[in-house]
Each structure stands twice: as C-alpha cells, then as structure tokens.
Amino acid sequence: MLKKFSDFFKPVPQFDLSFEPFVKVISHLSLQFMKANDSHLEDLLNLERRVYRGRTPWDRFSFRNELKKHHNSLYLVVYDGSQLVGFIGARFSEQEGHITNIAISPEYQHRKIGSFLVSMMIDYGRRNNCTVITxxxxMDNLVAQTAYKKLGFKPNIVRKNYYYTEKVDGLNMVLDLKGDGFK
Ligand SMILES: CC(C)(COP(=O)(O)OP(=O)(O)OC[C@H]1O[C@@H](n2cnc3c(N)ncnc32)[C@H](O)[C@@H]1OP(=O)(O)O)[C@@H](O)C(=O)NCCC(=O)NCCS
Incomplete structure (x- = not known):
C-alpha cells in the first residue's frame, strides 16, 4: 500500500490520560489538583506574568489550542483555595511523553510542588508505555535544570535559538523510562 494511504488507515494511538481531581498536602499546603480548562485561562496568563516578569511566553491562543487536544495532551492546574499555584502540561505520543510547559507561582516555588507535578507526568508516561519523557x-535556567536532574532527567542536545524571540538556546533533557532511550 502507498505510504500515505497506509498512514491514513493506521489506528490512532489511544492514551490513558484519565484524571480525577484530588487534594494533597504538600509542604503544609492543602492543594487542589484538577484538569485545566478554558475557565482557568485568565489565571494561567496571570501566573505566567508573575513568573516571567510581565511576559506570557504562552499566550491565550497557545493555551486554548493545547487545552483542546484531549486525545494526547494533559494539562493540570494546582490551586491553593482560589489562588492558582502552578500548572503543568504534557503531550504524549507512542514513545514519548513531552512536558510542554510548567510553572509554579514565585511565592510557592521551592516547596516540591513542581517536582510533584513532573513526577505525575512521569507516571502517565509509564502508564502509557512511553520510552522517554522529554x-x-x-540554557540559562539552572534552577529548573537542577530540579529535572534531581528527578533523573539527563541533558541531551542543545537546540540553537529554541526560544527564538530572545535568541536563547534550549537544552533538551530526557528521562529514560526503559533503559534504552529513543528507538
Ligand atoms: C522550575 C520550577 C518548575 C520548579 O518547581 P518548584 O516547585 O519551584 O521546585 P521544587 O520545590 O520541586 O524543587 C526541586 C529542585 O529545584 C531546585 N529549586 C527549586 N526552586 C529553587 C530556588 N528558588 N532556588 C534554588 N533552587 C531551587 C532545587 O534544586 C530543588 O531541590 P531541593 O528542594 O532538594 O533543593 C519552578 O521553580 C518554576 O516555575 N520556575 C519558573 C518557571 C520555570 O522556570 N519553568 C520551567 C520552564 S522549563
């Protein structure tokens, strides 16, 4: 069969991204974890402004677009009462879980909330038989790099000007879930 036709008939991979909201105490804070939806957009943009000194690397369109991809994306938000504390997003393919975005509000940083969110996505990667989490x-965000290294991520390749508006290189980091990396 011609490749393009065989691709057309290829079954769409199914991912188990089921999620039930829950409350968990982390660093003496009783935090609510839930799936992100459009009603969280304003809070997400405000949190970005607080984290990135007024900038929103992901604008409303980017968030809204990602939140629609229920089939292979999972976006979670964490609230302390009515205050958005942080969020994480990941996109899954057959081999890879890719963390697309994560941020913790400045006043809640360094309390293990970010590590917990990344660990959750690692669990989803395992559940979905991914080979790697990426x-x-x-390159200049050493705090985040250290946090990921503590979770087992290893530096992989440098992507030149990955953050193109500021001409900053990106470091691709990989957590090997199967001991054999990318196939
Ligand atoms: C990077 C980030 C997601 C980490 O989440 P967090 O909840 O603050 O981090 P954790 O409390 O889980 O800490 C994990 C490790 O990160 C490092 N770390 C986190 N905050 C730190 C700080 N303020 N100063 C120094 N190291 C810090 C430490 O090594 C820490 O390990 P330790 O607790 O054993 O010291 C969060 O700090 C953040 O949102 N930063 C701004 C946005 C950003 O950089 N996003 C990542 C884009 S890739």
Missing amino acids: LEVR
Whole structure:
C-alpha cells in the first residue's frame, strides 16, 4: 500500500490520560489538583506574568489550542483555595511523553510542588508505555535544570535559538523510562 494511504488507515494511538481531581498536602499546603480548562485561562496568563516578569511566553491562543487536544495532551492546574499555584502540561505520543510547559507561582516555588507535578507526568508516561519523557529548558535556567536532574532527567542536545524571540538556546533533557532511550 502507498505510504500515505497506509498512514491514513493506521489506528490512532489511544492514551490513558484519565484524571480525577484530588487534594494533597504538600509542604503544609492543602492543594487542589484538577484538569485545566478554558475557565482557568485568565489565571494561567496571570501566573505566567508573575513568573516571567510581565511576559506570557504562552499566550491565550497557545493555551486554548493545547487545552483542546484531549486525545494526547494533559494539562493540570494546582490551586491553593482560589489562588492558582502552578500548572503543568504534557503531550504524549507512542514513545514519548513531552512536558510542554510548567510553572509554579514565585511565592510557592521551592516547596516540591513542581517536582510533584513532573513526577505525575512521569507516571502517565509509564502508564502509557512511553520510552522517554522529554522537555526543553532554557540554557540559562539552572534552577529548573537542577530540579529535572534531581528527578533523573539527563541533558541531551542543545537546540540553537529554541526560544527564538530572545535568541536563547534550549537544552533538551530526557528521562529514560526503559533503559534504552529513543528507538
Ligand atoms: C522550575 C520550577 C518548575 C520548579 O518547581 P518548584 O516547585 O519551584 O521546585 P521544587 O520545590 O520541586 O524543587 C526541586 C529542585 O529545584 C531546585 N529549586 C527549586 N526552586 C529553587 C530556588 N528558588 N532556588 C534554588 N533552587 C531551587 C532545587 O534544586 C530543588 O531541590 P531541593 O528542594 O532538594 O533543593 C519552578 O521553580 C518554576 O516555575 N520556575 C519558573 C518557571 C520555570 O522556570 N519553568 C520551567 C520552564 S522549563
């Protein structure tokens, strides 16, 4: 069969991204974890402004677009009462879980919330038989790189000007879930 036709008939991979909201105490804070939806958009943009000194690397369109991809994406938000504390997003393919975005509000950073969110996505990767979990991080973001290394991620390749508006390189980091990396 011609490749393009065989691709057409290829079954769409199914991912188990089921999620039930829950409450968990982390660093003495009783935090609510839930799936992100359009009603969280304003809070997400405000959190980005607080984290990135007024900038929103992901604008409303990018968030809204990602939140529609229920089939292979999972976006989670964490609230302390009515205050958005942080969020994480990941996109899954047959071999790879890719963390697309993560941020913790400045006043809640360094309390293990980010590590917990990344660990959750690692669990989803395992559940969906992924070989690796990957992400990109700015070369100058040593705090985030250290956090990922503590979770087992290893530096992989440098992507030149990955953050193209600021001309900053991105470091691709990989967590090997099967001991044999990319196939
Ligand atoms: C990077 C980020 C997601 C980590 O989440 P977090 O909840 O703050 O991190 P954790 O509390 O889980 O800490 C994990 C490790 O990160 C490092 N770390 C986190 N915050 C730190 C800080 N303020 N100063 C120094 N190291 C810090 C430490 O090594 C820490 O390990 P330790 O607790 O054993 O010291 C969060 O700090 C953040 O949102 N930063 C701004 C946005 C950003 O950089 N996003 C990542 C884009 S790729």
